[in-house]
Amino acid sequence: xxxxxxxxxxxxRVSLTLKVVALLLLAAxxxxxxxxxLQLRGSLEAVQSAEEKSLLLEGQSLARQVDQxxxxxxxxxxxxxxxxxxxxxLAAPPGGRQSLAAAVQGHLQLLMRGNPEFANLYLLDPQGVxxxxxxxxxxxxxxxxxxxxxxxxxxxxxxxxxxxxIRTPEPGVYFSAPVRGAxxxxxxxxxxxxxxxxxxAILARATSGHQAFLVDQDGLVISHPEAAWRYRSxxxxxxxxxxxxxxxxxxxxxxxxxxxxxxxxxxxGGTGQGGFFPYRGSDGEAWLAAATPLQRxxxxxxxxxxxxxxxxxxxxLFQRSLGxxxxxxxxxxxxxxxxxxxxxxxxxxxxxxxxxxxxxxxxAALEAPALLALDGRRDELGTLARVLRHMGEEVYRREFHLxxxxxxxxxxxxxxxxxxxxxxxxxxxxxxAILPQDFPRGPGWACHGAMIPAREMGGDFYDCIPLAGGRLxxxxxxxxxxxxxxxxxxxxxxxxxxEAARELEAPGAVLARANELLCARNPLAFFVTVLYxxxxxxxxxxxxxxxxxxxxxLRRAPGWVSAGPTACDLALGVLEGADYQExxxxxxxxxxxxxxxxxxxxACSPQxxxxxxxxxxxxxxxxxxxxxxxxxCRDLLQExxxxxxxxxxxxxxxxxxxxxxPAPGAWQCWELPPRLESIGVLARALEIxxxxxxxxxxxxxxPANLSLDELLTNAITHGQPADGAAPxxxxxxxxxxxxxxxxxxxxxxxxxxxxAPAPDLSLGVAARxxxxxxxxxxxxxxxxxxxxxxxxxxxxxLYKRFNDGKDRP
Amino acid sequence: MTLATTLETLGENRHCLRLEGRVDxxxxxxxxxxxxxxWDGAEARVLVxxxxxxxxxxxxxxxxxxxxxxxxxxxGRLLLCALQPRVAEVFEMxxxxxxxxxxxxxxxxxAQLAExx
Numbered sequence: 001x002x003x004x005x006x007x008x009x010x011x012x013r014v015s016l017t018l019k020v021v022a023l024l025l026l027a028a029x030x031x032x033x034x035x036x037x038l039q040l041r042g043s044l045e046a047v048q049s050a051e052e053k054s055l056l057l058e059g060q061s062l063a064r065q066v067d068q069x070x071x072x073x074x075x076x077x078x079x080x081x082x083x084x085x086x087x088x089x090l091a092a093p094p095g096g097r098q099s100l101a102a103a104v105q106g107h108l109q110l111l112m113r114g115n116p117e118f119a120n121l122y123l124l125d126p127q128g129v130x131x132x133x134x135x136x137x138x139x140x141x142x143x144x145x146x147x148x149x150x151x152x153x154x155x156x157x158x159x160x161x162x163x164x165x166i167r168t169p170e171p172g173v174y175f176s177a178p179v180r181g182a183x184x185x186x187x188x189x190x191x192x193x194x195x196x197x198x199x200x201a202i203l204a205r206a207t208s209g210h211q212a213f214l215v216d217q218d219g220l221v222i223s224h225p226e227a228a229w230r231y232r233s234x235x236x237x238x239x240x241x242x243x244x245x246x247x248x249x250x251x252x253x254x255x256x257x258x259x260x261x262x263x264x265x266x267x268x269g270g271t272g273q274g275g276f277f278p279y280r281g282s283d284g285e286a287w288l289a290a291a292t293p294l295q296r297x298x299x300x301x302x303x304x305x306x307x308x309x310x311x312x313x314x315x316x317l318f319q320r321s322l323g324x325x326x327x328x329x330x331x332x333x334x335x336x337x338x339x340x341x342x343x344x345x346x347x348x349x350x351x352x353x354x355x356x357x358x359x360x361x362x363x364a365a366l367e368a369p370a371l372l373a374l375d376g377r378r379d380e381l382g383t384l385a386r387v388l389r390h391m392g393e394e395v396y397r398r399e400f401h402l403x404x405x406x407x408x409x410x411x412x413x414x415x416x417x418x419x420x421x422x423x424x425x426x427x428x429x430x431x432x433a434i435l436p437q438d439f440p441r442g443p444g445w446a447c448h449g450a451m452i453p454a455r456e457m458g459g460d461f462y463d464c465i466p467l468a469g470g471r472l473x474x475x476x477x478x479x480x481x482x483x484x485x486x487x488x489x490x491x492x493x494x495x496x497x498x499e500a501a502r503e504l505e506a507p508g509a510v511l512a513r514a515n516e517l518l519c520a521r522n523p524l525a526f527f528v529t530v531l532y533x534x535x536x537x538x539x540x541x542x543x544x545x546x547x548x549x550x551x552x553x554l555r556r557a558p559g560w561v562s563a564g565p566t567a568c569d570l571a572l573g574v575l576e577g578a579d580y581q582e583x584x585x586x587x588x589x590x591x592x593x594x595x596x597x598x599x600x601x602x603a604c605s606p607q608x609x610x611x612x613x614x615x616x617x618x619x620x621x622x623x624x625x626x627x628x629x630x631x632x633c634r635d636l637l638q639e640x641x642x643x644x645x646x647x648x649x650x651x652x653x654x655x656x657x658x659x660x661x662p663a664p665g666a667w668q669c670w671e672l673p674p675r676l677e678s679i680g681v682l683a684r685a686l687e688i689x690x691x692x693x694x695x696x697x698x699x700x701x702x703p704a705n706l707s708l709d710e711l712l713t714n715a716i717t718h719g720q721p722a723d724g725a726a727p728x729x730x731x732x733x734x735x736x737x738x739x740x741x742x743x744x745x746x747x748x749x750x751x752x753x754x755x756a757p758a759p760d761l762s763l764g765v766a767a768r769x770x771x772x773x774x775x776x777x778x779x780x781x782x783x784x785x786x787x788x789x790x791x792x793x794x795x796x797x798l799y800k801r802f803n804d805g806k807d808r809p
Numbered sequence: 810m811t812l813a814t815t816l817e818t819l820g821e822n823r824h825c826l827r828l829e830g831r832v833d834x835x836x837x838x839x840x841x842x843x844x845x846x847x848w849d850g851a852e853a854r855v856l857v858x859x860x861x862x863x864x865x866x867x868x869x870x871x872x873x874x875x876x877x878x879x880x881x882x883x884x885g886r887l888l889l890c891a892l893q894p895r896v897a898e899v900f901e902m903x904x905x906x907x908x909x910x911x912x913x914x915x916x917x918x919x920a921q922l923a924e925x926x
Contacts, residue, residue, distance in 0.1 A: 676835055701894050702864075709866045713834040759903030765877045773903050774867040780902040 002385075016341030016347060024336035036321045041558060044314050049178070051310040052276055055203055055210070059303035062212050063292040065202045069117070070296040071523055073175050074159060075193050076115060081177040081190040083107065084122060090179050090187035097131065102201065104132045117198035119172055122191040124149055132186065149178035151191040161212070161252040162196050162591045164231070171196030171223075199223055203301075210305045217270040217298040218245065220256065224305065227398070231255035235265035269638065270298025310332040320745040323585075337424045338626040346381045347375050350388050362396040401787065424484075427692050428453065434494070436464050439629075440472055442537050444589065445661075447474070448629035449655040450637060452648060453601075459486035459528075460597050460651035461494055465501045470537055473501040473510075476549065476595040476655050477530040481573075489526040493518065493572065497532065507545040508580040511572065515547065518573040527573035531595055535657060540788070547572045550596060557590025557625040558667035558731025558742050559615045565791045586788030588742075588797060590625030590661030592632070599652035602641045626661030654700040663735040667742075670730045674747065676748035677714050682730060692732055699763065700739045703781035703800055704732075710774035710798060711743060721747040736785065738801035746793035753787050812836035814843040822853045822885075823922060825915075829861035832869030842871045848879040855880070856918045860891040870903050877909055886910075890918030 007680040060607060085107055108121045110133050125130040128144025144150050151158035157177045164171035175189040199214070200223055207214035218241060219234040231251045244255060263279025270293065277289040289304040290321035292621055295741055349370030356365030365371075366389055373383035410560070437446050442528040449462040459479035465474050475497055479486045493514070500513040511532055518528070531552065533544030544552060544564065548571035551564040567581035587593065596616075603611040619639060623632060633654045640652060672678035683705040688696045690704070712728065715721075726746040733740045759768075779785055784799035815827040824847055832840050833849035846852045855876070871887070880887040890912040892900060900906050 374917065375810065679833070680835070704840075704900065706864075708864060709833055713866070718832070759904075761907075763908075765874065765881055765908045768908065770871050770874050770878075771867070773870050777867055777902055807898060 007118075008204055008574055012323075013111065014489060015340075016344035017337065019334065020340030020343060021336040024339070025329065025332055027314045028332050031327070032325060032328065036325065036759075037792075040314070040318050040321065044311075045312055045318065047314055048050075051305070052288070052290065053638050055288065055303055055305055056292070058210070059212070059290040059292045059301055062098070062202060062206060062303060063294055063301040065205070065299065066199055066214075066299075066301065067295045067297075069194075069198060069202065070159065070173070070294070073115070073117075073173075073192060074157070074296070076111065077175040077177045077190055077192045080111065080121070080159065080192070081179045086179055086190060087181060087187060090123065090125060091181050094125075101132065106133050108132060115166075117195050119170065119193040119195045122189075122190045122193075124191065125366065126153065126186055126188055128153075128189075142390055146174075147188055148191050149172040152176035152178045152191065152668065153186060154178075155186070161216055161250065162199065164196065164252060172255070175198070194414065196223065197715050198224070204745065206303060209309055212301060212303045214294075215267060215269045215300045215302060217268055219268045220251075221259070222299070232257050232259050234259060234261060235384040264302075267300065267302075269293070269300040269302075273300060273535045277302075281306075283352050320481060343381075345370070346377070346385065349374065349386055352386060353392065357392050357395060360399070362392065366392045366396070401631075427484070431490075434491065435461055440464055442464055442470065442658045445535075445657065446535055446629050447472070447535075447655065447657040448633050448662070449476075449653070450633040451651065451653045452637060453582050453651050454482065454599070454648045459490055460599065460653040461490050462496065462595075462653050462655045463494060464655075465498055467501065467534065472535045472537070474535060474544075474595060474657065475501075475530060475534045475653055476597060476653055477528050478597040478651070478653070479598075482651075485524060486526070489522075489524070489528070492521070493528050493530075496656075497530065501532070502668070505534075506582060507534055508582045511545050511547050511569075511580040512578065515570075515572045515578050516576060525573075527571040529571045529597075533595070537586075540659070542583075542585045542587055542593060542721055543582055545582045547578075547580060548574075550598065550601075551583070552589075553594040553620055554585055554746070555592040555594070555620045555623060555625075556742065556795070557588060557661060558669050558729070558733075559621050559625075560729060560731075560744060562792050563613075563617075583791040586790040586794065586795060587657075587659050588788060589659055590664075591655040591659045592620065592623055592625070592627060592629075594632070595655040595657075596619055597651065597653040599648065599650035600636070600640065600654070602650060603644050603652070604649055605643055611640065624661075624664070625662060626666075627658055629656035629658040629769045632656045632658065663733075663737075663740070665735055667731040667733045669732075671727045672730075673717055673727050674719075676713065680726075682708060682712075686730070686732065689732065697734055699803045700800050704739060704798070707778040707781045707798055708741070708743065710778050711752060712745075714774055715748050715794075717746045718752075719745070720750045738799060741796075741798040741800075743798070744793060745795040745796070748794040749789050750794060751787040751789050752787055752794075752796070773808050812839050812915055814839065815842065816847075816874075819919070819922070820857075822851050823855075824853060825856045825919070827861065831864040832866065832872070833866045834868040837866075837868035837872055840869060841875070844872060844876045845876055845879060848880040848883045848885055848923040852885040853880070854888075854922055856888045856890060856912075856915075857916055858918070858923050859893065859896055860889055860915060861891065864909050865896050865899055867903075869898070870905065873905065873909070873912065885904075886922065888912060888918050888922055890915050 085103055089097055089104045092100060093492055105121065106160065111121055112118055121134045121778050122130055124143060125131050127142070128149050129142050130138050133139050147450045148158050150159055155178050158175070160174035162171055162173050173194040173196065174191060175194065176189055179187045179190050181187050191687060203212040203214070203223060204225060207473055211225060213229065213233060214222050216222050218237060221229050221232055221234065224230050233256055237256060242256055245251065258461045260282060261279050267273060267277060272293050274291050274293055277291060279287050279289060281287055286307040287304045288307055289302045289351065292301045294301060347366065351366045353368050355370045371385055371389065374382055376382065377385070386790070432491060435451055436449065439446070441447065447464060449464065451460050451462055453460070459475050459482055463475035465472070465473035465475070477493060479490045496514045496517045497510070500517070504510045504513055511530060529549040530547040531544060533542050533552065535542050547569055548565045551566040553563055557562045557679040564585055565583050569580045570578045585593070600616060601611060619636060633656055636653065636654060640648070662772040668689055670682055672682055686705060687701040690701045706728070715728070728746065729744040731742040752775055756772065759772050759776050784797070788795040811830050812832055815829070817825040819825055820872040826844060828840070830836070830925055844855070845856070849857050877887045879885070888910045892906065892911060897906070910921070914923055
């Protein structure tokens with residue numbers, strides 16, 4: 001458990017405090033909020049309904065008053081029309097009315113005085129002429145076109161609208177009734193004009209802040225406290241009706257325009273429509289109107305009140321309750337935070353301690369003041385804290401005990417390990433020590449070996465065994481397995497091989513003997529691959545046999561590297577009675593022989609690529625002829641170390657035999673396919689090469705080419721190499737004395753010089769045999785001719801001194 | 810690296826074969842065809858002019874020896890002339906200079922050939 005995760009655990013995504021606060025606020029504030037909202041809504045409804053009721057009552061009262069006024073005036077006109085005096089006055093012929101005129105005038109004046117709301121009282125004859133008027137100026141004028149006359153003359157009791165037009169300078173309501181004689185004949189018309197002011201006076205009785213106004217059957221406002229409202233329509237008037245109204249001339253010009261009060265557009269007077277109409281004033285304010293239709297007229301009285309008037313107290317109530325809620329909420333919040341912290345702080349302290357326990361920080365975990373403070377608590381948190389402390393102490397005790405034990409054991413193990421390591425180290429030194437560290441050398445040759453074990457104890461070994469006759473036995477071996485058992489087996493192998501080598505001469509026989517002995521005492525079924533060879537310096541010969549091991553690598557002086565042949569014989573220790581085939585390599589000056597184990601080929605780069613046989617051959621080709629074998633071993637080990645860039649995966653064992661090169665210098669090499677045509681090509685190339693190296697060298701071209709021609713012609717015509725056979729190779733080197741040539745014919749296993757007898761030059765033409773001259777010519781041309789035949793073919797060495805007989809610088 | 814042979818008939822059964830280039834294992838057959846046929850059914854006297862021959866190997870020497878044997882058998886004559894020093898050296902090494910007739914120059918060779926007749 002990393003500290004990062006512990007840290008995460010200490011900081012929960014939603015803290016306990018936050019949860020407690022949220023819960024408390026929810027539990028306390030939500031019901032309060034709901035209750036207050038419900039109460040507020042209830043009061044609002046109650047207030048509104050009470051307000052509506054009082055508004056309706058007031059409107060009805062005002063409407064009743066207007067109705068009463070209109071009814072009273074109607075009765076007055078009716079009484080006037082039925083008055084005996086009036087009837088008589090109108091029944092009298094026009095000339096006879098003078099006698100009654102004063103009495104009638106007096107009666108009219110009396111009525112006028114009794115009803116100050118009247119503007120005028122008229123009596124008209126059937127022709128519509130004013131015959132008696134309270135305003136004397138009108139006497140004698142004709143009003144037969146007025147509606148009140150026409151309607152009354154038609155026998156109808158008539159009440160006009162509240163008019164104010166071109167014919168009526170002040171607003172007024174006209175009442176008219178027919179005056180009939182005893183026979184029912186129409187005598188004239190009695191009419192009264194009621195001042196509009198009388199109605200307005202009633203409307204003005206509305207409570208302060210309220211507005212009372214009248215609307216007629218067309219939806220026109222006919223009376224309103226504000227002059228601007230008068231004679232304007234609530235809704236849009238039908239155009240035909242509007243034109244008719246305008247034509248009547250009862251209303252002033254420029255009126256009849258819509259007021260645009262949203263909510264009242266469809267209200268019309270006299271339809272019996274009552275109830276409440278909420279609407280918006282032209283300034284956007286909300287109003288509530290109570291509509292009461294009048295009994296006597298096709299009018300409706302509207303009593304309107306701005307909603308703010310009755311809402312104001314409610315709003316202040318709402319604000320007060322909100323303020324209280326906020327205050328209570330703040331108090332609760334503080335309380336909840338305090339509680340939440342009181343609850344979460346001990347939990348945090350315990351979590352912190354538990355995290356420290358987890359990290360192994362026992363002192364800090366158990367002695368934390370925040371945890372100690374919890375010990376005295378009597379609630380569940382206190383119990384939990386005490387349990388945590390006891391648990392921590394117990395864990396600490398066990399941990400401490402365990403730690404002590406581990407320390408003791410570790411020390412013991414270290415001691416034991418050191419002892420074993422020391423012994424192994426000693427064993428390794430011993431193992432290295434039993435491998436020869438001093439390497440034999442003789443005139444013209446030297447050898448050197450190295451073994452680098454991959455682990456402390458290796459399974460590889462090498463050996464150089466001095467044998468009778470100045471010969472040298474060379475061993476490179478690889479024991480299966482690693483470590484101590486392999487090392488033991490190796491020691492046994494080495495001893496057995498040495499014994500067998502001293503006893504027997506042929507390498508194959510030596511391996512066969514060692515195999516018999518090993519098979520007889522090999523309980524663990526180990527096996528070992530061995531390359532054993534005998535170097536005979538006197539004859540420059542290396543004869544070897546391989547028990548399942550790599551063949552040796554041979555580098556000829558000109559730089560040609562080849563692997564010696566093998567017969568895939570079995571490793572030692574596998575099968576009793578195995579035999580081992582022998583091969584011979586003829587070594588010459590400057591040749592280099594490398595024996596190794598598979599630790600070299602199979603050395604791996606960090607990328608997993610093997611060093612491989614090709615790389616090893618390239619490395620060997622890059623050596624100089626006659627190189628010091630010790631240098632070669634060191635070079636190769638260094639190269640392998642750099643290639644592996646780390647610990648070696650397998651033991652590496654090298655054994656290197658180097659033949660001294662008497663005349664060091666660079667070789668020029670050619671390689672050509674085994675065909676007769678190649679001879680001319682080679683001759684031309686050699687000639688060019690020699691020509692470029694001075695006259696003395698150029699002089700050697702003829703004998704050299706003649707010799708090569710003879711040798712190659714023989715090899716190709718008699719050896720008959722198969723198509724695609726390995727090419728032949730020529731190496732040439734000039735030294736101070738002359739020209740050295742080395743010719744490798746891989747397909748031939750025959751010493752041409754041994755096979756060809758010298759011709760008898762004394763015979764005459766008839767007796768001379770045809771042929772057999774070629775090799776004679778070579779011998780004559782060259783100062784030295786030698787051929788070595790081994791497992792890799794025929795190696796011919798030729799030498800020709802400069803013709804002038806002088807050594808060159 | 811080739812061989813060119815030019816046969817010149819000097820008179821009845823008298824020939825001069827001029828060699829130019831190299832005689833080695835590849836061109837020896839060519840020399841064999843040009844030279845050995847001259848003794849077929851006649852006692853031919855042949856001068857081989859080595860003036861322009863740069864190189865001869867044992868394959869060439871073998872043909873020359875065969876020609877000499879034929880000349881001997883058919884009582885004809887084989888005469889070599891104008892050998893370059895390198896070529897002469899090869900003849901010398903083979904012991905042929907002792908058993909074959911060799912003239913120093915073409916003129917001497919022609920004269921010897923006429924003499925013998």
